[in-house]
Amino acid sequence: MLKKCILFGLLGLFASATFAQKYYTREGKISFSSDAKIEKIEATNKSATSVYDSESGKMEFAVLIKAFQFEKALMQEHFNENYMESDKFPKATFKGMIGDYKSVNLSKDGVYPVKVKGQLTIHGVTKDVETEGKFVVKGGTVSAASTFEVAVADYGIQIPSVVRDNIAKTVTIDIVVAYQELKKGS
């Protein structure tokens, strides 16, 4: 009886270690573009961090606002100074869930379209968001991608009327991350 119990306990330990599979990246690519009448504004950030837990379907992102690179230096300065106030709100984050995460088999090659739901925090304002994305498993590597739109006004970011035609009211956000397995101690 004692042996059985210990065996059972060990099995439990073992099983949880294999199934609690987590994936992470520190080099996620997040870009956005604002396509307004006069001007197209684009910026890219290649140092987003993200963790995905395939056991619970939970997914998180964090990105440093100041790490968005623009083509024009002045735009970058204004983005941080006037719009995002990145000294006050240095990060944007996402905490959410993959809807049908059980259907995603990350150990098998394939493309898995998924629904993502969660809370997006930008400029200190948190909103519930829902969007679609996909997991791509190819040759054992896992990546994820999503494209969605964000209304600037929803996050308390004001666009003054003088630049109304330069900055779009909704910006398109593109996310591409290549995940690595998160091993204990890494």
Place this chain on the structure above:
Amino acid sequence: MKKHFYPFIIMLALVLPALPVMAQDDLLSLLGQEEEGTDLVTASFKTSRVINLHSLENTAKGVLDFKISHRFNTVQNGLYDFFGLDGANLRIGCDFGVTDRLSIGMGRSNYEKTYDGFAKFKLLRQSKGQRNMPITLALFGSAAIQTLKWADPNRDNHFSSRLYYTGQVIVGRKFSDGFSLQLSPTIVHRNLVATLAESNDVYALGVGTRLKLTRRVSLNLEYIYVLPDQLAPGFKNSLSVGFDIETGGHVFQLHFTNSRIMIEKGFVAETTGDWADGGIHFGFNISRVFTVVRPKEN
């Protein structure tokens, strides 16, 4: 006795693996602390000038900043000459960011048909994080050449008499989002002066500050104290007050100043207006930036 022991082991076996799961409310914390980078402080001033003085800011790398500046006549004659707008001194010029630390620039003023060129290098840059630097310190040097026809061609005229030089240290700090302050110890060298009573080297201390009123508008103040006994009587210290209004790619600087010349040798050593009796000039600098060299994709 033994029997009580089993449930305990079972419980332990179940709870132990569950523990890390419960602590995973914040998945990102699994990645541990991120390395703290160095965060350079930006936008101490909206543009590379306070009003007349060079500010702590440089033009970004690969960016050309085209500047048109005017200083009108004094406001004291009122409506007759439309508060000075009937006549103007102007300077057309541009600044260029060679690197993020080094800016160069040139300009041409109609006052005494003067050309000027400058270089400005940021030795220290205010930053926080891994590398903490409380101040920004820049070195500035400029030369100006006046190209008027010789007043008396029959005299023995030297080309060197047309030249003026300025050396300046710009040191300051962005204390908060809305408040920046800088000091500008300055020396202006003039190869030729009008009278023996005036010194060829003029030492001065400039102070400039900006207070942000809204995200896009700031109030700027600037005062240049010239050390005594260097200038002929009648020359004043330069005092200017103005607003910076930023609209995307442009910065409009509108101001009132008692200086009518927009380069160092002029506003430091040749300011004649007197605030007390209306010897004030309305003026503006308009800055428009163009990204000439696009940053490489990394």
